Amino acid sequence: MSNADRNGQRSLEALEAARKPFTVGDETALRDSLKRCSPATIEAAIAYRKTDEASHLPAVIIGVIERFVEADLRSKLKQADDELRLVEDLGIDSLTMMEIVILVEDVLQMQINNEDLRNLRTVGNIKVFIDCKARGLPPPSATKFLPIEQIISIMPIQSPFLFLNEATIGGNGAQGKYKITGQEFFLQGHFKDNPVMPASLMLEALGQLAVLYLLEGVSSEEGKTIDQTKIFFSSCEGVRCHRICRPGDLLSLSIKPKRTKMPLAMFEGSIRVGQEKAAMAEEITLTFAYKVAKQDPSDLDRVDDDKSQPPLTVVTA
DSSP states (O other), X not given: OOHHHHHHHHXXXXXXXXXXXXXXXXXXXXXXXXXXXXXXXXXXXXXHHHHOOXXXXXXXXXXXXXXXXXXXGHHHHTTTOTTOBTTTTTOOOHHHHHHHHHHHHHHHTOOOOHHHHTTOOBHHHHHHHHHHHHHTOOOOOOOEEEEHHHHHHHOSOOTTSOOOSEEEEETTEEEEEEEOOSOOGGGGTSSTTSOOOOHHHHHHHHHHHHHHHHHTTTTOOTTXXXXXXXXXXXXXXXXXXXXXXXXXXXEEEEEEEEEEETTEEEEEEEEEETTEEEEXXXXXXXXXXXXXXXXXXXXXXXXXXXXXXXXOOOOOO
């Protein structure tokens, strides 16, 4: 058993030891806390408090979030899309997020640190985090969110050929978003009076997300930095397109690393629009190289100085 498993087991045992019986008074208080939530949310919360079965948690989490989301946005939650963004897609600001956290803490009898909130950007992030807390397991490793401004500062590819609006990068891969605005240069000729994003550029978007993943150093060898001028597309296999993508569509991109060994990095990738599959690639291969460390000029000076000195003469008796 690994250290993480042992720690998780000890945490779970501690939770079980501290568990108190769920009384009639507790149920009354719980119903009062969730009085503005749906009946299904209330019943799921009661079932969880009685049984500690983590399977009830998603319904509770979605129900609590729904309680604080504007009515016209609640239909998005019913689609069960874990990639829904709390701020951008559901309009949840920092104050509302704190209200959600306080209610979740009260309903599920757990504590959430403010520091942990920085990594909770999607509905899926919240589900995974709460599930880990409930099971007494360590939370997943932190992910890094990159807005468009930061992507532009990192990527060698720039507008109008950059097909990423934002990205989230972690140890297990990366996710990105790209909104087809209808103003893209390629739509002027693809096709006449029928704008469609070319499948080749959808694959290009996946390749760009893989480039971003590499440049963020997630898979770099220790002490080495990838040269952004030496990353190139090598090959793509197992490509399938499932859906035509048009202006107004929001592409959800996802890549997962398969193998990385300089000079090759291989990924699998997929694109969705909402819950619909748009495209996938079984293997996207990039070539890359590491930056060559520059030698300190002072070191060169010292070498030159050494050369100017006469060789040592060893005198023996």
